[in-house]
Amino acid sequence: MSPETRRILALHGGLLLLLLGLQFVLPAYHHGNLARIMVLASYAIGYNILFGYTGLLSLGHALFFAAGMYGMALTIQYAGFSPAPALLAGLLAGLVVSAGLAMLALRTTGVAFMIVTLMFAQAGYLSILYFGEYTRGDEGFVIQTARRMLWGIDLSDPTNRYLAALLLFSVCLALSLWLVRAPFGRVLVAIRENEERVQMLGYDTHAHKLGAMIVSGTISALAGAVYGLLFGYAGASFASVQYSIFPLLWVLLGGAGTVLGPFLGTLFMFYLIDLSSGLTTAYMLIAGVALVVLTLFAPQGLAGELRRRLWGWLP
Amino acid sequence: MSGAPLLSTRGLSKHFDGLQAVRDVDLDLAPGEARALIGPNGAGKTTLVGMICGRITPSAGRVMFDGADITPLPAHERIGLGMAYTFQITSVFHALPVRENLALAARRRLKGAAVQDAVERALARVGLPRDIGGQAAGNLSYGHQRLLELAMGLVQAPRLLILDEPTQGLSDSEIDGFKALIGELKGATTILLIEHNMSVVMDVADRITVLDGGTVLADGTPAEIHENAAVQAAYLGTG
Numbered sequence: 205m206s207p208e209t210r211r212i213l214a215l216h217g218g219l220l221l222l223l224l225g226l227q228f229v230l231p232a233y234h235h236g237n238l239a240r241i242m243v244l245a246s247y248a249i250g251y252n253i254l255f256g257y258t259g260l261l262s263l264g265h266a267l268f269f270a271a272g273m274y275g276m277a278l279t280i281q282y283a284g285f286s287p288a289p290a291l292l293a294g295l296l297a298g299l300v301v302s303a304g305l306a307m308l309a310l311r312t313t314g315v316a317f318m319i320v321t322l323m324f325a326q327a328g329y330l331s332i333l334y335f336g337e338y339t340r341g342d343e344g345f346v347i348q349t350a351r352r353m354l355w356g357i358d359l360s361d362p363t364n365r366y367l368a369a370l371l372l373f374s375v376c377l378a379l380s381l382w383l384v385r386a387p388f389g390r391v392l393v394a395i396r397e398n399e400e401r402v403q404m405l406g407y408d409t410h411a412h413k414l415g416a417m418i419v420s421g422t423i424s425a426l427a428g429a430v431y432g433l434l435f436g437y438a439g440a441s442f443a444s445v446q447y448s449i450f451p452l453l454w455v456l457l458g459g460a461g462t463v464l465g466p467f468l469g470t471l472f473m474f475y476l477i478d479l480s481s482g483l484t485t486a487y488m489l490i491a492g493v494a495l496v497v498l499t500l501f502a503p504q505g506l507a508g509e510l511r512r513r514l515w516g517w518l519p
Numbered sequence: 520m521s522g523a524p525l526l527s528t529r530g531l532s533k534h535f536d537g538l539q540a541v542r543d544v545d546l547d548l549a550p551g552e553a554r555a556l557i558g559p560n561g562a563g564k565t566t567l568v569g570m571i572c573g574r575i576t577p578s579a580g581r582v583m584f585d586g587a588d589i590t591p592l593p594a595h596e597r598i599g600l601g602m603a604y605t606f607q608i609t610s611v612f613h614a615l616p617v618r619e620n621l622a623l624a625a626r627r628r629l630k631g632a633a634v635q636d637a638v639e640r641a642l643a644r645v646g647l648p649r650d651i652g653g654q655a656a657g658n659l660s661y662g663h664q665r666l667l668e669l670a671m672g673l674v675q676a677p678r679l680l681i682l683d684e685p686t687q688g689l690s691d692s693e694i695d696g697f698k699a700l701i702g703e704l705k706g707a708t709t710i711l712l713i714e715h716n717m718s719v720v721m722d723v724a725d726r727i728t729v730l731d732g733g734t735v736l737a738d739g740t741p742a743e744i745h746e747n748a749a750v751q752a753a754y755l756g757t758g
Binding site for chain 1: 593594595596598599606611612614615619622624626671675
């Protein structure tokens with residue numbers, strides 16, 4: 205193992221250990237927040253594979269998040285699934301939806317790609333409202349505590365919920381770290397840098413982009429499914445355009461194309477809104493100014509600046 | 520130069536909205552030969568090789584590689600058959616380290632430790648200093664970027680290496696190194712070279728094809744081309 209690999213494993217493993225340790229010391233309020241942040245950061249990790257590493261800006265990832273969430277919640281609610289198969293159903297829903305959208309949207313590039321993904325996500329959102337009889341539309345529905353027992357573990361219990369969120373986050377972080385260091389991920393980065401050159405090195409760039417979008421969408425869907433299960437709720441608001449913009453912001457703030465960026469960005473933005481809303485009702489103003497300042501002075505995001513200034517080896 | 524050609528084109532043509540860039544080009548490259556493609560600016564040289572390696576879809580005609588018709592194949596599949604293309608306007612991955620640029624080119628055919636070996640060999644072969652391997656390719660001087668572009672072609676170990684003005688921007692000593700390199704490759708690798716530097720063309724090419732106005736004006740050994748009056752008028756010129 206090269207010294208660089210050892211450093212990378214120490215840093216990312218260290219973060220996971222730190223998060224595990226925080227489980228025992230955090231006050232209840234922050235403990236709950238961090239569980240939520242870890243699940244949302246997993247969503248951002250999925251988004252980052254497509255946006256940060258492959259250079260494809262999607263405005264429709266809420267479709268994947270919601271596909272996972274409803275794939276899980278509807279099968280629990282109407283098919284009587286237990287949580288494990290329901291999570292699998294959410295994952296498969298994300299896989300199918302992202303493969304379908306990838307095949308259509310990747311016929312376009314640039315702005316057209318953004319618009320196509322946005323439109324399909326809106327169509328998904330409207331479909332959830334249209335089938336309100338089952339999905340309960342904007343109002344959503346609660347998944348009863350009794351149905352959130354995974355192998356005898358009560359997922360509504362804060363400690364269990366925290367550990368489940370950490371498990372999801374660890375899996376997504378490790379997967380993303382492995383992927384971007386593997387030959388497949390290196391080709392994705394090269395596509396981001398210069399797609400035509402990659403083609404002329406003999407790689408099928410379309411197939412790689414297709415793969416990136418499916419991996420990205422499926423991770424996002426898994427995060428959506430786990431979110432619904434841990435917090436006991438599924439609603440159409442998670443399919444709205446807001447939830448497509450969030451991961452873009454988190455990734456931009458944390459550092460697009462870095463493995464740690466999605467987590468840092470989610471954490472930062474969550475507490476930025478949390479703290480500023482404690483000060484004033486115009487909290488979005490404070491959040492907005494902070495975002496502008498960060499964009500001006502750290503255009504590559506938090507982890508991106510770390511990489512540029514200190515740790516050139518950061519993956 | 521006997522045996523079946525490695526690369527052939529028949530009736531290859533391309534027009535862009537009424538502009539006939541390439542017209543009816545028949546070309547045959549024997550295995551192992553070094554062919555230079557020369558002609559004035561706008562003669563259609565880059566368009567022609569673009570159609571050969573799949574960057575540009577021809578308006579008419581066919582391309583055969585190793586006996587098979589590859590006209591319908593996309594670029595990446597042609598590269599997979601053993602072509603390599605180096606860009607006229609240097610097209611390296613600026614943000615990535617030099618070694619990663621080469622590794623990307625090598626990894627399509629190699630795995631694991633063999634990739635690093637091939638990368639080091641390619642660096643040495645084009646005469647790039649080893650210590651620049653960790654730098655971002657965009658930080659290299661223009662001449663070094665040209666050499667990196669060339670190394671990215673070599674590291675693919677192609678059967679047909681297509682070089683689009685490889686010596687542009689190189690110093691005299693780097694050009695001498697380039698000539699020696701092509702001399703070593705010849706025989707094992709078939710080379711199609713677009714080149715403006717006549718000293719390079721005369722030194723390294725086995726045969727020369729002269730393109731003018733999108734058509735083949737002449738085709739022959741360097742000596743024959745040198746004597747050809749039409750070529751003199753069209754290209755070598757008097758001024």
